[in-house]
Amino acid sequence: MLSPEEIGLIDYLHGGFPLSERPYAEVGVALGMSEEAVIATLQSLLLRGDLTRFGPLFQIERAGGQFVLAALRSPQDRFQEVTTLVNALPEVAHNYRREHALNMWFVIGAESPQHAADAIARIEASTGLKVYAFPKEQEFFVELRLPLSAGAGTEGGAHGAV
């Protein structure tokens, strides 16, 4: 399980990572940790897979790109093969197995709607399966901060996270 220090660091680093010359040192000052401890803790969280990433989250739509949620129905006996084929595309940012007839749900991130459509066409060609695209038509809410420490509310810390 996570130590209280690790939980505090993850929670603090939800956003607002400093754009200063020594950002880890700055975070350390805020949390009462040394720069080395901040870096070492992040390294171990990433190595263990408690964090999937640490860095900027790009919203490529703002530059004309597109994220598209898409799904397909993979036969159970081909699931591993289809997973490999879908994941092989660098445009596939996330992929989840879900309990439904449409049992594979993935997100395509591409530099343009055309590029996204091409990626979907490539998946249909390589798997021989129909891909259902679910582009967002309206966004209501995106970000989420999960209450990492038990009993905490969903409101996170008050520092400059977006």
Added chain:
Amino acid sequence: MALSDFDRKLIAATQGGLPLVPQPYAEIASRLAVTSEQVRERLAQMLDEGLIRRIGAVPNHYRLGFTANGMSVWDVDDAQVDRLGERVGALPGVSHCYRRPRYPGVWPYNLFAMLHGRNRAQVETQAEQLRELLGTACRSYEILYSTAILKKTGLRLAKAGQGAPAES
């Protein structure tokens, strides 16, 4: 807004994560043969422009105990979905709330909301709150639980000069 060549290189250099060294921006700058100030200033602009949503940690919800991850999908009256979607998105525990297309005969749901909990009972309690909020505007719904993360790398742009051009 089109991506400049520098933007592309900056995205390619940081989309996998920031270097875990005392001066991460200087490290990126040295790889791109620019100054640390140029890297920091452009990242700050990208944040202002919304091209970067945030700079921070992306937790693995499963590893952190949020093992119940339900994609709730709702068939909501088209005339009311935008008004109700705003209210659904404001509920605690809901993320990634969008209106998306239906596929008649295959997929009747036009409102998607991710629900997160430490177990399925928590997710189902949240779904019950959504159902009450949607009331008679909702014809049916389902919760699709994820049973495995097959990939989670985030955005990966092709390297500058490769793949489909973003600018024409």
